[in-house]
Amino acid sequence: MGTASGNISFDDTVLAHRYASAIEMAQFQYSGNEHGVVYGNGVVSCLYVNVERSKVWVIDDRIYAPQGDGKSKVDHVMDMVDSLTT
DSSP: OBOSSEEEEEEEEEEEOTTOSOOTTOEEEEETTTTEEEEEEEEEEEEEEETTTTEEEEEEEEEEOHHHHOOOHHHHHHHHHHHHHO
16 A cells, blocks of 8 residues: 555564563564574564655554464454554
8 A cells, every 4th residue: 555655564573582481472483584483472563654754654563473362464464454444
């Protein structure tokens, strides 16, 4: 989605916890940054990127924890899209 000067973008990030053994909602998952599986929390973010101003604003972000809420990353993105349009 976007306009001439900005876009709505979605991103998933893994906050790695290399030295932690028990962090709530953390799990083993693939990290593109690490090019492998790491222990950490997943975060799905909705961002507004304004190219003309070279600025980024976080509109929404959610912890990816399928064992807690049963939602996939795509489910979170779809919920964020729904919240943008209502």
